[in-house]
Amino acid sequence: MKKGGEKLLESLFLFILATSVDGVQRFAELPTYTEVNPGEDALLKCRISDKKGVCSWQKDNKPVGIYRGKYEWANENSPSDCSLWVRGATLQLDDGQWQCQLTASNYDVQDALSSPPAALAVRVPPQAPRILFNGSHIMPGQNITVPAGSRATVVCEARYGNPPAYIEWYLEKERLSAWSQTNASEVERPRVWAARSVLELAASRSARGRQLACRAHHPSYPQPYYKDAFTMLDVTFVPVVSIQGADASTLANLEEGSSALTLECKAEGNPSPYVWWTKDGQVLATNGPMLILAPVARNHSGNYRCQARNSLGTSDAARIDIDVKYSPRVTWVGPDTVVEANLFSKVTLECRAEGNPPPEYQWFHNPSPTSHTRGIPEGEYPVSSSAHLELHNVTYNQHGRYYCVAVNQIGLEDRSHQSEAITLNVLGPPVGADAGAAHAWSGNEARVTATVCADPPPRRAAWLWGSLRLDVPSQIGRYRAIDPSGVDGCYRYSLLVSSAAVSDARVYVLHVENERGFSSHAVTLTVHETEHLAPLIASALVIAALLVVITCLVIRCCKRRRVKKPSSQRTRSTLTGKHHDPRPRPCRPTPE
Numbered sequence: 001m002k003k004g005g006e007k008l009l010e011s012l013f014l015f016i017l018a019t020s021v022d023g024v025q026r027f028a029e030l031p032t033y034t035e036v037n038p039g040e041d042a043l044l045k046c047r048i049s050d051k052k053g054v055c056s057w058q059k060d061n062k063p064v065g066i067y068r069g070k071y072e073w074a075n076e077n078s079p080s081d082c083s084l085w086v087r088g089a090t091l092q093l094d095d096g097q098w099q100c101q102l103t104a105s106n107y108d109v110q111d112a113l114s115s116p117p118a119a120l121a122v123r124v125p126p127q128a129p130r131i132l133f134n135g136s137h138i139m140p141g142q143n144i145t146v147p148a149g150s151r152a153t154v155v156c157e158a159r160y161g162n163p164p165a166y167i168e169w170y171l172e173k174e175r176l177s178a179w180s181q182t183n184a185s186e187v188e189r190p191r192v193w194a195a196r197s198v199l200e201l202a203a204s205r206s207a208r209g210r211q212l213a214c215r216a217h218h219p220s221y222p223q224p225y226y227k228d229a230f231t232m233l234d235v236t237f238v239p240v241v242s243i244q245g246a247d248a249s250t251l252a253n254l255e256e257g258s259s260a261l262t263l264e265c266k267a268e269g270n271p272s273p274y275v276w277w278t279k280d281g282q283v284l285a286t287n288g289p290m291l292i293l294a295p296v297a298r299n300h301s302g303n304y305r306c307q308a309r310n311s312l313g314t315s316d317a318a319r320i321d322i323d324v325k326y327s328p329r330v331t332w333v334g335p336d337t338v339v340e341a342n343l344f345s346k347v348t349l350e351c352r353a354e355g356n357p358p359p360e361y362q363w364f365h366n367p368s369p370t371s372h373t374r375g376i377p378e379g380e381y382p383v384s385s386s387a388h389l390e391l392h393n394v395t396y397n398q399h400g401r402y403y404c405v406a407v408n409q410i411g412l413e414d415r416s417h418q419s420e421a422i423t424l425n426v427l428g429p430p431v432g433a434d435a436g437a438a439h440a441w442s443g444n445e446a447r448v449t450a451t452v453c454a455d456p457p458p459r460r461a462a463w464l465w466g467s468l469r470l471d472v473p474s475q476i477g478r479y480r481a482i483d484p485s486g487v488d489g490c491y492r493y494s495l496l497v498s499s500a501a502v503s504d505a506r507v508y509v510l511h512v513e514n515e516r517g518f519s520s521h522a523v524t525l526t527v528h529e530t531e532h533l534a535p536l537i538a539s540a541l542v543i544a545a546l547l548v549v550i551t552c553l554v555i556r557c558c559k560r561r562r563v564k565k566p567s568s569q570r571t572r573s574t575l576t577g578k579h580h581d582p583r584p585r586p587c588r589p590t591p592e
């Protein structure tokens, strides 16, 4: 401002001079701002055109005399030059505002001249710049500690310089613009200046550890004519945490016993934070930020969080859910290893298994022994796919061994575990076929048969016809009641009649009894006479042909069944469900 003003004034002066062409004295050159090093000479320029008056100089509004060796006319002989040499300039004597003056050309002409003041500055190098923060000087190597997000006011001063130093700020290489620079004359040494620059610095986390420099420029400094002051920004901030080492696929396939997991809670914070882990809200005794689960166990499953804390505060929590998978294991099957149930009653078998993911259940009935050593029996169909097996109306063919298999999937693999067997015994009175039929040729042996199922086994059985009763086993005359052949809890009773006669054709009743009750089964015997052989043979041939076809079908079906259920196992599946079928059963071995 000051210099600009001076310039304006000066050009105004010269303009006035140039326009007066009537021989009035005027300035041809005005003194300007001049700097000089201590002890050196300074030339203050002042030239007049049409000079008629007498030159003189003022410094700080006081007249200056001409003294040889100190203040000398620069060009004594020139009629127009008032320039002045200041020899061996010193701060105390010569620094100040100088004016070139000229007396009027005559006492009645008002053309005396006085130049605007021009400063002569005798240079004094300022002290090295220093940084101030929060009212105290920052020593070299010392930090400025600022919380992130706040604004810090940093001051740099370069004192006792003339002219005042020019101050710049740098953050690393980046030039920052200062709020303001003020130049104030030093109280105890009025000729020199304290230059102060104030910087408003917005502290961000990224500025942490960066160097802040204040640079004071002054021509009296040695080359490169500036000096720096440094400090480092120590930006403090509340910690931030993140969990490392937990990629999605690792987490999805954690299996008990075989996987290991190492997690790191990475915490950034200044001052350096204290880090801790919690599991389901309970603080874990980890040694610092590492959480090592090797190998992982099912009780490692849970919600983990890590947090960090420093003097500024506590971080948000970083979370991670750990779900450790493990194969199923049947822990209980019941109600007991042997279950006794009444015929037609309701039976519920229950299976409990642990496993993660929670297992699914399958029940198998009498699987073949080769397939059920472990896992899901191959080629068998489950009788139920829930943890509870409910048999609402239990029949003899449902007796036998039941296995529960618990299955889950880990990764892409099925894992399973099979329970111990539960043996189901169905207890009840004998149950058998409805009235059957038997055929014989007269003169041949007739065989009257009936099959019943019972558990416990029949205690007593007898054949009844007319007024006769024949206990099993016993014989009266031509009639012989033989011991039953037992298969799978079912019993085939036979009454043999030797040399059957037409009079033997009648209804025979089998009476069977066990601890639970009794039942009666009527079988009608038909005796065919040989005279009517011709039509009979014809029909017998047709029947035989049919029988062959049926037998073949039955054999095929039985073979299939036998592949699944070898005879070593007890099976009643053919009984209660199929006893209406009066056909012979070629697939059942008859031990007689």
Ligand SMILES: *[C@@H]1O[C@H](CO)[C@@H](O)[C@H](O)[C@H]1NC(C)=O
Pocket: 134, 145
């Ligand atoms: C400034 O200094 C005072 C005392 O030296 C201290 O209590 C205060 O926390 C400091 N303020 C900042 C922003 O550093």
Ligand SMILES: *[C@@H]1O[C@H](CO)[C@@H](O)[C@H](O)[C@H]1NC(C)=O
Pocket: 163, 164, 165, 166, 181, 182, 183, 195
């Ligand atoms: C202070 O001094 C410097 C250097 O001489 C100058 O650039 C600046 O304009 C001055 N500031 C004020 C407010 O006078």
Ligand SMILES: *[C@@H]1O[C@H](CO)[C@@H](O)[C@H](O)[C@H]1NC(C)=O
Pocket: 141, 142, 143, 208, 209, 232, 233, 234, 235, 270
């Ligand atoms: C200065 O701050 C930096 C960055 O925060 C830090 O590494 C260094 O230890 C601090 N130095 C002092 C002396 O405090």
Ligand SMILES: *[C@@H]1O[C@H](CO)[C@@H](O)[C@H](O)[C@H]1NC(C)=O
Pocket: 297, 299, 300
């Ligand atoms: C997890 O179970 C193992 C034994 O299976 C035990 O030694 C350990 O202390 C348990 N850990 C936790 C956190 O319960």
Ligand SMILES: *[C@@H]1O[C@H](CO)[C@@H](O)[C@H](O)[C@H]1NC(C)=O
Pocket: 344, 393
């Ligand atoms: C159970 O089954 C038997 C034979 O299939 C049948 O006679 C009986 O009515 C059934 N009982 C119930 C309660 O369903």
